[in-house]
Amino acid sequence: MDMLYYPGCTLKTSAKNLEASAIAIAEKLGYKLVEMDDWNCCGVVASLTSDDLMHHLASLRNLIRVEEQGQDKVLVLCDMCYNTLKQTDIRMKASQSDLDTLNSFMDEESDYKNTVKIMHFLEFLRDEVGFATLKKKVKKPLKGLRVMPYYGCMLLRPREVAIDDAEDPRILSDLIKALGAKVVDNPYKIECCGSYRTIDQKELTSRRAKSISSYASTHDADLIMLSCPLCQYNLDVRGKEAESMYDGYSQLPTLYFTQLIALALGLDVESLGLDSHAVDPAPILRKRGVID
């Protein structure tokens, strides 16, 4: 079955491995992820001020593209894009007058008719594929692997866009179990990774990465699983930088949920971009017998 998806800029640059692994697992599960035509940047951070309609243009234009392509659902892989698109969608559903203003501004486009459902890929796996089905397709259960789930902010906040309970989410834990791995639950899972501070305050972000990863290490986690490319960057790259700031410190590897699913489904390791991480996950995966 064809599923339209919105990639977003990050998947085309620093998170190519997220996109590649998502496409691969979808295929294994019987879905073909089809990239939207002519998409544009989501607008990145959703605007929270009420008079700043301009910032909803980018998102809305993408939703119009989805309607134009005859679809009523679009999957989103990047947490940040998901959050931004979803917030615009909610605002448009709530305020017809805002929608009218934007529709009339975009006089070169057809009007948005509020028909599109925005779904994060994780949500899609849980609600449409079903973790039970996924479990059945697992070829190489990740036995013995101790995984710490990490959510960050974008999947859960604000509450209206959350794909799970904002205070005590379980979607990642359930997924880890379905893959046959061991969950290392933790209080840091909904802490902020430092987000855009990574640009102007590298050290602050490194410190955050260190505190998240340290908790995991002291609880014998092998690695951290997450879904957001920005969290991934901060935990991985800034975390690696923390190693040179703190003597003897070593950062745990971070993997996308799609990469772990792919490993459990027995997909070709080469195509998952495991070598594009700052902290190399290969040694621990090898040690636990997940890869050869």
Add this chain to the structure above:
Amino acid sequence: MTETDVECAKQDEPSQVTATVEIFIMGKRYDVPIGFTIMKAIEFAGYQYIRSCGCRAGFCGACATVYRKGQEQKLHFALACQCLVEEGMYLVQIPFVPANKALYDINDLAPEDNTILTIYPEIARCVSCNTCTKSCPQDIKVMMYIQNSLRGNIAKAAELSFDCIQCGLCAMRCPADIKHYHVSQLARRLRGKYIDPESKELNARLKELEEGKYMDEVDEMMSMDRDIILNLYKKRKIEAQGDLDEGADA
């Protein structure tokens, strides 16, 4: 002027001025002939160009023009040399666009995902309002080439922007102050230099030339008597006529 064998008059004086339309050049009213481009109409009205006129054929982007017709809501964008005058046009030309270009040495760059973003970080400010696309007289998907530059798809940005004549109208309108045409110039250069494949045949020919091949052949031809070279010329095999098709001798 001297008599000529061509029945036509020269370019800028059509032999028949049929009817006129009323236009407003920077607010001043003039009657100009129907069927004239904006450029010819402005000249007809008595202006002599120094700026805002270059190729007169839609290639140089010197003649960017903005107009509104009568009470119309919408502002229009055109090239004065490529757009006919219409009744009630209020128009002005934009002779110069202050849009600073980044300085770089193409030889020091690599075609990476963030190369363009590093040199023109302001593209990240794009709010996808599409105003640039709506202002482009070349009907280029301007926003899409900015978007592709942003996501590191250099080849696509280059392709989408190829027909850009650098008129600057997009840059004048962008609420994010992006200098689109400089961005796309970089995209195209990166693609031409680093992404498009090598030509093996060209490289082979360069090597031959370096080794001095063809020097003697050409020198010999240069010293030939006219009859001999004329004969050679007449006997050329013409590829376009299929002379080379049946394995014919080159």
Add this chain to the structure above:
Amino acid sequence: MKIIDGYPDYMMESIKLVEQKREKNLKIDVPALTMEGREKVLKAYHPDFMDSTKREVKLGPNKGEMIYNGIVDLLESKSILDTKSVDLTKIHYDVDILIIGGGGAGTVAALFAHEVGGVPKDKILITTKLRHGDANSMMAQGGIQAADRPVDSPTIHYLDIYGGGHFTNKPELAKALAMDAPRIIKWHLDLGVMYDRMENGEFQELSGGGTSRNRMHSAKDYSGMELMRNIRDRARNLEIPVLEFCPIIELLLDDQGIVSGGIAFNMETDEYYVIRSKVTILATGGSGRLHLSNYPTTNHYGATGDGLVMAYHAGANLKDLDTIQIHPTGDAYPEAVVGILSTEKIRGLGAIPLNKDGDPFVFPLEPRDVESAAFIQECKKGKGLVTPTGMPGVWLDSPMIDIIHGKGTIETKLAGEYRKFKRFDIDMTKHPIFVYPTYHYQNGGVEINEKTETALPGLLAAGEVTGGVHGKNRLMGNSLLDYNVFGRRAGLHAAEYIKTRNVGKLSLKHIDDYNKKLDELNIKSDIKAPILLPEYRGKEVLARALDIL
């Protein structure tokens, strides 16, 4: 008169015939003319062969030779510069290399002088009439020739150039053109030029009129623009100084009679600047805007032959200006684009010329002069059509291209052309376009040698302003090549030349002498030269003009 799909009804009638016969015409091959056949049609119909189009020039180095009237008119006028109003003791710009003309040749020369010749950028100055890059170089559509395929060779290219020029080229210049070509293409790739490629990375090379191999490298139908904007971008990145809207109006000599700079005129403020230089490169391009023989033109607004005039005033000789190139496929309809070029690539891709009955009458890819003469002949025979504004012309059956190469070819390969006609409601994928010859290229000019030296010491020249490279006829794609090959050579030679040059006292005496000579010969003229810009203001306005501000 009704307009249907952009054409008046009576022209549409003729288009119907074209359409009816299209299938048949696709199968017919009109053979190329023999040498004798070519000569016959040229003699009868080409303006180069008519007495009325040119005359003997009465003074200067080419005294007694035939040159096109419009150019002689300028050579037989006084200088636009009043030498008394210039103070040569005040130097405004003191440089090693003055480059006159910011088109292709001038910019390439600057790049090579700086990047290879090692001349510091501040010692180079480009002055140009309009903006940097507003030039014929920006307008080329078809492409550039270079013999780089195995079935081709620089020798074959040489033969095409020389024969195409009716064996009147200076052989050493034709040789330089053919032999340097492949390295020029390589240089372009290094700059980042996006040439049209095939899937295997090789260039898509088309044939052009008068060439025996397919060697036309193109970048859609924006070839000239793609080259010029890359070259200009490189110059901008290197911060080579450019003075825009400041044409040079006369050259400066020193007391040894060596060219030592020029007088620039700021068209916006009316001031002059004295520019002193150790060597000067003339790269002012062509003269289409002189409308020689009253033809419309494809050239840019600044193509008024200034370089010819100032070089002649200083004593350089001109060559082959008894010929011009008219391009067969100038637009003849609609009126708004009359004279503008429809690229030869349209024929290169398979469109053929047809008369008003829809019948083919000439091999589509004859050399330009022959092809043009054949069009004129067809119109003289009454087999052409005449537009509502009196332009004669013939059809060029563009829809054939999509039939031959597949739907969509026109929109991608001829994007610029397609867009141009679309603006006037004509869809060239459905209907033929209407064409008639237009003044396109100045075959001759200031004579140079293979180092780009002119007869005047201190003055180099490159590009369309020069004479000798193409002889009395240039083939398509060889002038983009020309400006690159000789622009490069000029830049390199200039960098050498300045090493031993000391400039003496500046002088404009040659201008006074020239003006005096005109008086002595009692030659009168109501214009002054160079003219800098063509006059297109409305007749009625000019008639009422007062000169008071």
